[in-house]
Amino acid sequence: MSITPSPEHLNTDIALRDQLSSLQGLLVLSMVMTDSTDDHHIVHLAATTVGSLGDVRMCGIHLLDGGWQEATGPCQRSEIRADIEAQFVVLNSTGGALAIQGERWGWAYPLRSPQGHFGSLVVCADAEPDAHAQFLLRVLAQQTGIALANARLHGRERSSAEELRAANTALAETVSALERSTAIHDRLTRVALAGEGQQGIAQAVHELTDHAIAVEDRYGNLLAWVGPERPDSYPKQSVADRAAVLERARADGQPIADAGRLYAIASAGIDVLGALVLIDPEGTAGPHTRVAMEHGATVLAMELARLHSLAESELRLGGDLVEQLLAGTLDDTAAHARAHALGYDLERPHRVVAVGSIDATADHDAFFHAVRRAASGAGVGTLLAAGTGTVVVLSDADQDWNKFREAIDGEAASGACRVGVGGLCSRPAEYPRSFEEARLAVHLQEAVGSHATATTYEELGVYQLLAEVAHANGVEQFALRWLGPLLEYDDRRNAELVDSLSLYLECGRSLDVAAKALSVHRSTLKYRLQRIGEISGHDLGDPDTSFNMQLAIRAWHTLTALRSANR
Amino acid sequence: MAGTSSRSLGMPGVSVEPGDHLCAFYTGQQERDDVMLPYLRAGLHAGDKCLGIVDSNEPASVMNDVGDGIDVDACVESHQLELWKSTDSYLRDGKFTIDRMIEFWEETVGPAVRVDGFDFVRVFGEMTWSLRDMPGVEYLAEYESEVNRFVPKYPQVIVCLYDLRDFGGGLLMELLKTHPKVLLGGLVFENPHYLSPDEYRSVRS
Numbered sequence: 001m002s003i004t005p006s007p008e009h010l011n012t013d014i015a016l017r018d019q020l021s022s023l024q025g026l027l028v029l030s031m032v033m034t035d036s037t038d039d040h041h042i043v044h045l046a047a048t049t050v051g052s053l054g055d056v057r058m059c060g061i062h063l064l065d066g067g068w069q070e071a072t073g074p075c076q077r078s079e080i081r082a083d084i085e086a087q088f089v090v091l092n093s094t095g096g097a098l099a100i101q102g103e104r105w106g107w108a109y110p111l112r113s114p115q116g117h118f119g120s121l122v123v124c125a126d127a128e129p130d131a132h133a134q135f136l137l138r139v140l141a142q143q144t145g146i147a148l149a150n151a152r153l154h155g156r157e158r159s160s161a162e163e164l165r166a167a168n169t170a171l172a173e174t175v176s177a178l179e180r181s182t183a184i185h186d187r188l189t190r191v192a193l194a195g196e197g198q199q200g201i202a203q204a205v206h207e208l209t210d211h212a213i214a215v216e217d218r219y220g221n222l223l224a225w226v227g228p229e230r231p232d233s234y235p236k237q238s239v240a241d242r243a244a245v246l247e248r249a250r251a252d253g254q255p256i257a258d259a260g261r262l263y264a265i266a267s268a269g270i271d272v273l274g275a276l277v278l279i280d281p282e283g284t285a286g287p288h289t290r291v292a293m294e295h296g297a298t299v300l301a302m303e304l305a306r307l308h309s310l311a312e313s314e315l316r317l318g319g320d321l322v323e324q325l326l327a328g329t330l331d332d333t334a335a336h337a338r339a340h341a342l343g344y345d346l347e348r349p350h351r352v353v354a355v356g357s358i359d360a361t362a363d364h365d366a367f368f369h370a371v372r373r374a375a376s377g378a379g380v381g382t383l384l385a386a387g388t389g390t391v392v393v394l395s396d397a398d399q400d401w402n403k404f405r406e407a408i409d410g411e412a413a414s415g416a417c418r419v420g421v422g423g424l425c426s427r428p429a430e431y432p433r434s435f436e437e438a439r440l441a442v443h444l445q446e447a448v449g450s451h452a453t454a455t456t457y458e459e460l461g462v463y464q465l466l467a468e469v470a471h472a473n474g475v476e477q478f479a480l481r482w483l484g485p486l487l488e489y490d491d492r493r494n495a496e497l498v499d500s501l502s503l504y505l506e507c508g509r510s511l512d513v514a515a516k517a518l519s520v521h522r523s524t525l526k527y528r529l530q531r532i533g534e535i536s537g538h539d540l541g542d543p544d545t546s547f548n549m550q551l552a553i554r555a556w557h558t559l560t561a562l563r564s565a566n567r
Numbered sequence: 568m569a570g571t572s573s574r575s576l577g578m579p580g581v582s583v584e585p586g587d588h589l590c591a592f593y594t595g596q597q598e599r600d601d602v603m604l605p606y607l608r609a610g611l612h613a614g615d616k617c618l619g620i621v622d623s624n625e626p627a628s629v630m631n632d633v634g635d636g637i638d639v640d641a642c643v644e645s646h647q648l649e650l651w652k653s654t655d656s657y658l659r660d661g662k663f664t665i666d667r668m669i670e671f672w673e674e675t676v677g678p679a680v681r682v683d684g685f686d687f688v689r690v691f692g693e694m695t696w697s698l699r700d701m702p703g704v705e706y707l708a709e710y711e712s713e714v715n716r717f718v719p720k721y722p723q724v725i726v727c728l729y730d731l732r733d734f735g736g737g738l739l740m741e742l743l744k745t746h747p748k749v750l751l752g753g754l755v756f757e758n759p760h761y762l763s764p765d766e767y768r769s770v771r772s
Contacts, residue, residue, distance in 0.1 A: 011769075018744070020760035025743035031751060032592065032731055032739070043733070049736025441582050 019132050022053060026139050033147035037154045046121060046144040053140065053488035054133025056125045059100065061111070062088070063119040074100050074124065084108070084122060093117040095141075100124050107134075109141030127509045147420060177288075184208055184292045198303060202226040205276065205296040209261075209289045212279040215300060218246070218272050223441045227279065246272050255293045257283060263288070264297035266304050273304035308335065315372070315384065317342055319483045322385035325431040335428035344383060345396075351424040352431060353380065353393040354400075354438035356406060358452060359415050360389065367391065370412035378404050390442070392435065395421075401454035409452075415451035418445045423457050440467055443561035449499060462551070466558040475555050482552035485535050497535070498553065505550040574613070574687065574724060577605025581755055583748070585687065585722045588715055589755070590746035592739075594731050596623060603691060604632055607727060608646070611637050616685035617648045618675055620657060622693040626650035634697070646683060649675065653696035663696075663703030665710045669717050676721050688699065688723040698733050708741035712767040715745065 029049060033042045043061050047070035062085070074080045080101055087098055090525070093110050100106035103124040111118040118263060121141040128136075187208060191200045191403035198203040202213040202224045212227025214234075220242045222234040237245065245263055248270060253406045255264040260281040266274045276297045278285060285293075321338050324330045330338065357367050364386060366373035371391040374544060375381055383394040405419040420441030422434030437457035444463055445455060457464060486497045500518060506523065507514040515525040538545045573582045593599045601636065603619070610617040611633070621629055629650055630639050633689045642648040656671055657663055672690070697707045711727065718725050729742065743749060745767060749756045762770060 014762065014766045014770060015764070017760040018762060021744045021758060021762060022740065024758050024760055025740040028749055028751060028756060029736055029739055030745050035752065036731075045736040045739070047736070048738070049740055052737040052740040064738075 012544060019136075022136055022448065023139070026053075026136060026143065027118045029140075030147070032087045035152050037151045037158075039063075039066070039148060039151055040069070042144060042147045042151060046140060047072075049140055050121075050123055050137070051233050053136040054125075055127070056133060056137065057128050059084075059106070059122040059124050061119060062122050063111075063148075064117065066119075074102055091120075093427075095120060097121065098124075105129075107137070109137055111141055111145035111148060113145040115149040115153070117150045118145055137508050151188075159403060164540060180288055181291055184288075184295050192299045192302060192372050198300065199226070201276070201296055201300050201303060205278070205292055208292040208296075209278060209285070211285070211289070213296075214277040214279065216275045216277055217304075218274055223274065229279075246275065249275070255285075255290050255297075257285070262293060266297045266301035267425055268301055268308075272310060273301055276300050277473045278343065287470075291412060310425035314342065318344070318383045319385040322383050322392060325394070325428055326385070326392065326435040328429065328432040332428045345410040348396045348426065350381075350394045350396050350425050350431070350434075351398075351437045352425070352434040353395050353404075354420045354422070354435070354442050355391045355393065355405075355411070355424040356418045356420070356442045356446075357389055357415075358417060362389075362412070362415075364389070367417075371408055371417075373411045374404060374407035378407050380404055391437070392438070394431075401456065405452065405454045418452055419454035420445070421454065421456040437512065443564040444557060446564065447557040447560040448502070461556050462554055463561075466555050467562060472559065472562070476559055479556040479559065480551045482538070482549050483536070483556060485537070487556075489535050496530060497532050498556070500525060501532050501540075501549065502553045502557075505546065505553065509546070573699045574615070575609045576690075576726075576750070576755075577607070577609035578602075578753055581750070581753065583724045583755070585724065586626075586719045587724045587748055588648045588711075588718045588746055589724070589726045589750050590711075590742050591661055591726050591728050591750040592731050593728065599623070599693065599728055599730065599770070600632065602726075603629070603693075603728065604635075606689065606691060607633050608635050608637060610687075610689040611642055611648060614647070616646075616676075616679040616683065616686075616688040617642075618679070618688060619691040620651050620653055621692060622653040622657075622696045626652060646679075647685075653693070657692070657696050658699075658701055662701060663706065663710075665706055665713050668710060669713060672714075672717055676723055680721050680723075686722060688721060690723055690725040691728060692725075693728045695733060708738065708745055709768070709771070711742060711745040712762070712764045715747070715761075 002187050026049075029045065033045050036042050036045075043063075047061060050056060052395075057073055059073050060075035060081070061069045062081075063069060068075065068081055071081065075084070083440045084098055084100065084106075088108065091098075091108055093112065094138070095108045095110040096553040098106035098108050100122075104126055105128045106122070106124045109123050110120055121137070121144065123137060128508045149530065184266070187204050191204045196203070198215045202215050204224045206213045208224040212225070212229060214222055215224040217223055220236045222304065225234075236242075245258050246265055248258075249263050249265040250267060250270075255262050257263075257280070260279070260280040260283070262280050263287050264278075265272050266276060276293055278289065278293055321330075321335075321342065321344075324338075325335060336346055340344070351565075355371050368384070368386045369392050371393065372384055375384065375395075378399060379397060380399055381393050381395040381397075385392045401419050401421055405417060408417050408419075420438040422436070422438035422441070425431050425434045432458075440463075441455040441457050441460060444451060444460065460467070483498060486501070489495060490497050490499075500514075500520075502516040503517050505509070507517060511522050511525055516523045518525060520528075533540055536549075538544055538549060540549070573584050575581070576583050591602050593602055607617050607619070607629075619626075619629070630643065630648070633639050633648075639648065657668060659667070659671075676688050676690065679688050694707070697704045714725060714727075727742075727746070729739075731739075734742075743758060744762055747758055747761045749758065
């Protein structure tokens, strides 16, 4: 006997299985939502599921930290959303019935999980749904809350993991930078300790940076080069450009780029001693290269300071020796011993060279170093001493002294200078004499009012003869006999009759040439010569008179120079 | 009889029975391939007839990816492997109808068993075509229910592939009700309460 179920019983069975199937579906949907890490996807799945759970309609999902999502139906209107939000305050996190304008039934299902309350699932219907549909909606809301909690936990873990990864990356970069910096420091420290000098520093920085490296002194002169494509003629900036670059580098306190080069200055306090230069025409130098340059410049500063201090000591000791030689306070044996101690060969014949600056206000120290550089560069000599307005060099080689003077002019910022060269000294005891001769040569240039030039004592001619006359009083009486009234007139009237006469006679008595040299009109000079004849009572047209007056003028100049040299 | 024994789905520890109709959920094309390609390879290795419809790429691309020591050209020549595009099957003539699609399966699965003598047929369909705005796509859930009427007729397994990124919760719920089994995350879930085609139709009417 078979039992055929009644149609009512069959329909109940189908409805029950539909409900169970829905519940089964919700469980699978829950797995899908929990597997998602995207809030929007979870919310979308929940929102699109509502309609399949019974005769209910989706209104929207309100997240506490995200506002309304998937708002539809009545919740598309802002005033209804605001009204519902006001009801949330009363409902708190438990959910419950909602009064939704235009709807007969409304409900807020809380989106909850053990981690907290995330918001509400809001639905509406034309009539209150059956208990089963409401149960499914509650399950859907609960599963949505759990899925949201899971997604956020996952998001925080991912964020923490990313932060940790970023921190690890930053730490690794810092460690790597420190290791590179340590390697740079170690390499340059080895250079400094080994005393490899400027060349060693340039070599180390070249190896650390793969760029050609130049070491320059403060003036831009090349001291060392390591790397390819060394220029045949090293380019030198103008004084103004050089000063601007060094000042910018000093002010920035770090390497600066200029015209395809990276400059790192080597300084001691505010004094710039030199510069480390990285050749970088493509401008590719990165932070590690700059670190290597900064370290290199520090080591270079120590090296240049050491060399500077050494040079200062040598200069001071050399200066002391020169002063004693010129004063004649050393006997030959002591002088040779002192010179040997300084590594200097005094047994070669020398001349004393006196260099005087025309500019009385010139910086003595700067003028001294200009002479020192020129003397070193021209091979004139390395033993120097400084006096007031005059620098003395002991020279062991004959030179083109005017070229030496021009070299000094090129180095000195104070302008032109006069160079006087004394006679040859074959032994130390002769240095005072050569010194006097050199000074006389300089002072004679001053006395005759000549332009900047270089004069050797041997070239002084009659001046040399006059200077060597044993009785200077006789020379002075001779000069005054011929020039006395004119000198008195010049002194009283601050006039230039003697200088005008001197130039006229030195120019071979040519009115035109002398007037041009004096920068006066020809008729002015003619008038002055007439006055000279009247005041002196001498006839300039007489050859003997003319000769004696020219000799008297040279004698007077010699006396002036001698007095000046003896001051 | 070979046609009545369980079959490997191609994934470790996952097997299916002849007459199974599965809904396989995935996220993105890589996960689709992780389900589809092992399923095909297992079938081709076992000598099963393999029929499939792809939508997000070309059949040739799938054939190229099957590989794994299988002579795909020989499988295609012997008609062991047949793949179609969705526009030549589900959306043939620019629309979807349940009856025509069931007929399509009858015309492909039936001869494979009756004429070509395959013991077992593996069918799969990538269902993303149903997201397009085409006539008849709204009958998708009802079609899936009708497939349950077709699947016991032959020694076969039908796997329907759904991308979770694209389908809403409502449709997923319907699919869960119309598929006796669900493949999700490498696990097969049975739905003992699923509704037969007639029951589903009566509930929805």
